Amino acid sequence: MSEALLRIEGVSKKYGPNTVLKDVSFEIGKGEVVGLLGDNGAGKSTLVKIMSGVVDSTVGDFFWDGQKIEKMNRNVTEKLGVETIFQDSALVPQMTITRNIFMGREVTNRFGFMKMKEMDAVAAEVLDSVVTIEGIKSPKQLVSSLSGGQAQAVAIARAVHFKRSLLILDEPTSALAVRATEALLGYLTQLKGEGVSSVLVTHNLHHAFQVCDRHIVMNHGKKILDARREDTSVEELTAAVVEGAVGLARFREGSF
Amino acid sequence: MTLTAPAVTHERIKPAGLIQTLLRRPEVGAAVAALAIFMFFSVSTQAFLTPAGVATWLYSASLFGIMAVAVALLMIGGEFDLSAGAMVGTTGLIVGIVTTEWGVNIWLALVIALAIALAIGAANAFVVMKTGLPSFIVTLATFFILQGVNLAVTKIITGTVSIQGMGAVPGFDAVTVFFGSSFSLFGMDVKISIVWWLAITALATWILLRTRSGNWIFAVGGQITSSRQVGVPVMKVKMGLFMTTAGAGWLVGMLQLFDVSTVQATTGIGQEFIYIICAVVGGCLLTGGYGSAIGAALGALIYGMTLQGIVFAQWDNNWLKAFLGGMLLLAVLVNLYVRRQAGVRS
Numbered sequence: 311m312s313e314a315l316l317r318i319e320g321v322s323k324k325y326g327p328n329t330v331l332k333d334v335s336f337e338i339g340k341g342e343v344v345g346l347l348g349d350n351g352a353g354k355s356t357l358v359k360i361m362s363g364v365v366d367s368t369v370g371d372f373f374w375d376g377q378k379i380e381k382m383n384r385n386v387t388e389k390l391g392v393e394t395i396f397q398d399s400a401l402v403p404q405m406t407i408t409r410n411i412f413m414g415r416e417v418t419n420r421f422g423f424m425k426m427k428e429m430d431a432v433a434a435e436v437l438d439s440v441v442t443i444e445g446i447k448s449p450k451q452l453v454s455s456l457s458g459g460q461a462q463a464v465a466i467a468r469a470v471h472f473k474r475s476l477l478i479l480d481e482p483t484s485a486l487a488v489r490a491t492e493a494l495l496g497y498l499t500q501l502k503g504e505g506v507s508s509v510l511v512t513h514n515l516h517h518a519f520q521v522c523d524r525h526i527v528m529n530h531g532k533k534i535l536d537a538r539r540e541d542t543s544v545e546e547l548t549a550a551v552v553e554g555a556v557g558l559a560r561f562r563e564g565s566f
Numbered sequence: 567m568t569l570t571a572p573a574v575t576h577e578r579i580k581p582a583g584l585i586q587t588l589l590r591r592p593e594v595g596a597a598v599a600a601l602a603i604f605m606f607f608s609v610s611t612q613a614f615l616t617p618a619g620v621a622t623w624l625y626s627a628s629l630f631g632i633m634a635v636a637v638a639l640l641m642i643g644g645e646f647d648l649s650a651g652a653m654v655g656t657t658g659l660i661v662g663i664v665t666t667e668w669g670v671n672i673w674l675a676l677v678i679a680l681a682i683a684l685a686i687g688a689a690n691a692f693v694v695m696k697t698g699l700p701s702f703i704v705t706l707a708t709f710f711i712l713q714g715v716n717l718a719v720t721k722i723i724t725g726t727v728s729i730q731g732m733g734a735v736p737g738f739d740a741v742t743v744f745f746g747s748s749f750s751l752f753g754m755d756v757k758i759s760i761v762w763w764l765a766i767t768a769l770a771t772w773i774l775l776r777t778r779s780g781n782w783i784f785a786v787g788g789q790i791t792s793s794r795q796v797g798v799p800v801m802k803v804k805m806g807l808f809m810t811t812a813g814a815g816w817l818v819g820m821l822q823l824f825d826v827s828t829v830q831a832t833t834g835i836g837q838e839f840i841y842i843i844c845a846v847v848g849g850c851l852l853t854g855g856y857g858s859a860i861g862a863a864l865g866a867l868i869y870g871m872t873l874q875g876i877v878f879a880q881w882d883n884n885w886l887k888a889f890l891g892g893m894l895l896l897a898v899l900v901n902l903y904v905r906r907q908a909g910v911r912s
Contacts, residue, residue, distance in 0.1 A: 362795070364794070364795075384794070384797070393796070395795075396792065396795070400792055401789065401792060402784065402785050402788035402789040402792060402793065402855060403789070403855075404784065404855040404856045405784050405785065409781055409784070412781070413781060413792075413793060413796050413798060414793065414796035414797040414798045415796070415797070418778050423777050424776055424777060424780075426776070
């Protein structure tokens with residue numbers, strides 16, 4: 311059996327006296343799309359921040375491809391290829407598509423000057439080939455001139471181009487129109503074919519159910535459900551998200 | 567690899583013509599305004615276009631311009647520095663005091679003043695980044711601290727509020743070559759600060775548009791979360807920007823000190839807002855992520871021309887402040903309009 315891409319074990323997080331995550335463990339398989347579900351305050355955002363290395367967990371172990379990771383900080387996750395795309399802040403709107411795609415990974419000559427022509431050419435290629443995003447005329451366009459769906463697509467294209475291995479999408483569909491949402495969910499399915507794992511954090515169970523191989527439901531900082539798609543249903547997920555462990559138990563007794 | 571996406575509607579894409587491309591440049595408004603003010607004073611006063619006149623307003627513009635360019639970089643990076651004006655006084659006073667009172671070597675004095683300036687800039691950045699407090703408040707505090715220290719310490723050490731006798735310090739003339747000299751060009755007596763100003767504007771423009779660091783400055787000012795996510799060293803960038811502003815304060819402090827060979831404890835106070843106004847007139851957004859070094863230099867040029875133009879026109883120079891306020895308001899309105907046209911969200 312091949313090792314999971316990321317396995318987290320016994321992760322807890324305290325902010326002062328508040329415990330926001332309690333003993334959470336789960337795996338993300340290679341090429342797997344995992345839905346991370348839960349109501350506001352369930353601990354989803356904290357988990358996302360821990361997985362992307364932006365905040366430390368209070369306790370917990372992390373294994374990447376079977377290897378123990380001593381400390382999940384931003385440098386480590388960057389090297390491992392974890393990329394988080396936040397709903398409104400995936401890109402810098404005042405900058406061009408090219409500058410966004412290469413943000414933090416600029417192609418420079420030995421004096422630190424950017425090779426703009428080369429970067430523009432690669433960006434154009436990325437836009438054409440990584441994800442076919444219609445309606446973008448030039449990589450020199452400002453991101454602010456793109457629609458929400460196009461901007462998300464550019465962010466995903468960037469992650470794929472730089473061969474990221476785990477994409478974490480934090481509420482990516484909440485600001486998108488229906489067709490853009492369909493497009494985005496379509497990308498996730500295709501990413502799977504390329505061996506890229508992704509975590510889809512969302513409120514919208516229907517979006518999650520459409521594309522995710524597995525669903526993890528969080529409630530008050532605890533994992534209360536972790537089920538493959540074929541072993542669960544939208545109804546069960548709804549019960550778990552809305553009413554927590556109690557609702558889940560009642561659903562299983564058939565009285566929800 | 568190829569992923570094909572279902573068709574998405576693209577109602578927001580507009581074709582970008584030449585005019586729109588031009589309007590997208592942040593400095594276009596300042597360039598038009600600078601030309602208008604230049605023509606106005608050229609026609610309405612005798613002295614404005616004479617070699618001596620040009621040299622005068624260029625000199626004024628240069629001192630404000632060096633700071634405005636540094637402040638513009640910082641604003642593009644999403645921060646303010648209200649202590650930039652007081653820093654000019656602090657650095658001048660340090661050099662003045664340690665050389666005239668304590669006999670420290672003048673070159674060493676320059677280095678000491680620069681080191682202290684950079685340390686204060688780094689401290690500003692550190693407090694802002696570690697606490698998440700707005701830089702407006704943090705540097706307002708620094709501004710008051712420097713203002714108070716400048717006066718109090720100068721009084722304690724020298725008994726007065728200004729430094730005299732700089733000219734007699736050994737090595738003064740050698741240092742003056744770099745900071746206080748001038749040369750003749752087209753019949754004008756061009757001060758060295760103008761050369762510094764042009765060089766710094768060119769360097770800043772180059773950094774912003776062509777280097778990795780420039781990309782990072784726009785990125786941290788535009789969207790700090792996403793830049794951090796893709797691995798932009800946010801802390802380093804902001805630290806560098808605050809230290810650059812402080813370093814520019816040191817440079818202007820030296821340019822003033824070695825031009826007039828004296829420094830007042832109140833030097834630079836009240837000018838921090840003028841730097842910000844120059845940067846905003848030059849197209850910088852108060853929200854960060856957008857702006858230009860050339861724009862800020864043009865903003866300073868507008869200020870310099872108006873400052874001296876009002877003198878040449880023999881108007882009451884109280885009009886300068888009123889003009890400055892009006893110019894600022896006009897600039898933000900024009901920028902707002904231009905950005906909406908060009909599709910840049912603030």
